[in-house]
Amino acid sequence: MVKGTAADAAGTAKRRARASVPATPLARTRRARKLSGELAREFPEAPCELDFRTPLQLAVATVLSAQTTDVRVNLVTPALFARYSDAAAYAAADRAELEELIRSTGFYRNKATSVINLGAALLERFDGEVPGTLPELVTLPGFGRKTANVILGHAFGKPGVTVDTHVGRLARRWGLTTAEDPVKVEAEIGALLPAADWTPFSNRAIYHGRRVCHAKKPACGACLLAPLCPSFGTGPTDPQLASELVTGAERGHLLQLVGMQDA
Numbered sequence: 001m002v003k004g005t006a007a008d009a010a011g012t013a014k015r016r017a018r019a020s021v022p023a024t025p026l027a028r029t030r031r032a033r034k035l036s037g038e039l040a041r042e043f044p045e046a047p048c049e050l051d052f053r054t055p056l057q058l059a060v061a062t063v064l065s066a067q068t069t070d071v072r073v074n075l076v077t078p079a080l081f082a083r084y085s086d087a088a089a090y091a092a093a094d095r096a097e098l099e100e101l102i103r104s105t106g107f108y109r110n111k112a113t114s115v116i117n118l119g120a121a122l123l124e125r126f127d128g129e130v131p132g133t134l135p136e137l138v139t140l141p142g143f144g145r146k147t148a149n150v151i152l153g154h155a156f157g158k159p160g161v162t163v164d165t166h167v168g169r170l171a172r173r174w175g176l177t178t179a180e181d182p183v184k185v186e187a188e189i190g191a192l193l194p195a196a197d198w199t200p201f202s203n204r205a206i207y208h209g210r211r212v213c214h215a216k217k218p219a220c221g222a223c224l225l226a227p228l229c230p231s232f233g234t235g236p237t238d239p240q241l242a243s244e245l246v247t248g249a250e251r252g253h254l255l256q257l258v259g260m261q262d263a
Contacts, residue, residue, distance in 0.1 A: 002231070007033060018044035018229075018230060018231075018232045018233060019175075019227060019228055019229055019230050019232065020175075020230060021161075021175035021230045022175050022176070024136040028175070028176055028192055029192045031174065031175065031176065031191055031228060032174075032176055032189070032192035033192070033193065034228055035174060035176075035225060036115060036193060036197055036200075036201050036204075038221060038224055038225050038228065039201065039204035039205065039207075039208060039225070040200070040204065040254075041224065041256065041257060042204065042207070042208060042212075042224055042225075042250070042254060043203075043204045043206070043207045043208070043250065045156075046200060046203040046204045046206075046207050048150070048153075048154040048203065049070040049071075049074075049206075050062065050065060050070050050073060050074065050077075050242060051074045051077060051078075052077075052154075052155075052157075053081075054155075055129075055130035055132075055155035055156065056086065056087060056122075056129075056130050057077070057081055057152060058150070058151055058154060058155045059118065059130050059140075059143075059147075059151055059155075060077070060080070060081075060084075060090070060115055060118070061074075061077050062147045062150050062151065062157075063072050063111060063114050063118065063142040063143075063147065064076065064077070064102055064105045064111055064117055065105075066107065066110050066111070066142075067086075067106055067107060068105045068106050072104060073103055075104070076101065076102055076105055079101060080101050080102065083097075083101065084098075084119075086128060087118075087119040087120075087122035087123050087128040087129075088119065088123055089119070090115055090116060090118060090119025090120075091116060091119035091122075091123055092169070093112075093115070093116055093118040093119070095112055095116065097099055097115065098112045098115065099112045100243065102115075105113055113141075114141050114142030115142070117141035117142070118140055118142060118143075121139075121140050121141055122140070125139075130151065130155065132152070132155075132156045132158065133152075134148050134149070134152060134160070137151055137152070138174070141213050145163075145182065145183060145186060146162055146163055146164055146182065148160070149161060149162040149163075149186075149199075149202070152201035153198070153202070154199070155201075159195040159196060159197075159198040159199055160198055160199055160202070161185075161186045161189045161198045161199075161201070161202055162199070162202040162206070163182040163183075163185045163186045163189070163202075163205075163232050164206060165209075165215070166205060166206045166208075166209025166210060166213075167185070167202055167205045167209070168180070168182055168185050168212075169209060169215060170205050170209050170213055171185055171188075171189055172229070173207075173213065173218075173226065173229060173234065174225075174229055174230070174231070175230045175231075176188065176192060177189070189201070207248075207250075208225070210247070210248065211246060211247050211248035211250060211251070211254065212225075212245075212246055212254060213225075214235070214245060217235045217236070217245060218231075218234050218235035219235055219236070219243065219244075219245035219246050220232050220233060220234060220235040220236060220237050220242055221236055221237040221238050221239040221240075221241065221242030221243070222237075222239055222242035222243040222246050222254070222255060222258050222260065223242070223258070224257045224258055239258070239260060243255055243260055
């Protein structure tokens with residue numbers, strides 16, 4: 001059960017007013033930076049949710065994460081990383097053995113092909129090391145700009161806007177873009193925020209999309225970002241109903257930010 005406080009009733013009513021879509025580039029910039037600040041309140045720490053210790057491990061984990069959850073990938077990778085320690089090991093992997101190790105992530109045959117080819121490409125063109133630039137990364141098997149930006153931001157500390165399904169959906173709901181093409185979304189978000197904010201903004205938006213602003217039924221009435229969101233009302237606006245949709249280890253913190261608490 002979740003309860004709110006009487007003192008927050010007025011704030012809840014205020015959040016029922018739908019924010020306008022930013023009409024100018026300056027308004028979009030201001031909105032993006034306000035959203036970035038509020039996301040930082042929600043998720044002060046928002047690390048990559050894939051477990052890794054090296055750029056190669058992150059590269060492999062990111063390839064495996066396609067069309068499955070990070071939780072599922074993290075269940076698979078300890079045994080995988082213990083079996084294959086470098087690019088040469090992946091390039092020479094026995095396909096049947098590799099497929100069995102990653103089977104539970106789904107699409108395991110295609111993913112095995114990508115991982116084996118990734119190892120071979122790293123050996124042939126990059127001395128077995130994962131490169132640290134976007135133009136080089138996007139040439140690797142199984143890599144697109146999203147994967148490349150994950151690697152840049154988390155393995156090399158280089159800013160990048162990661163546009164996955166969550167970031168694209170939220171950017172449109174927030175009125176920061178109307179684009180459907182991830183490359184266009186990446187460019188437009190990048191133009192609105194300082195480069196230093198690109199990676200943390202992406203991470204926090206992904207966290208928010210997974211825990212609060214769900215694709216089919218967002219928790220509008222229990223969302224800290226509601227006053228800034230032109231799409232408020234896409235999901236339940238009643239705080240009690242909306243609170244039931246908030247998930248994740250941060251649930252208690254997220255509810256407290258909107259004046260509610262578990263009881």
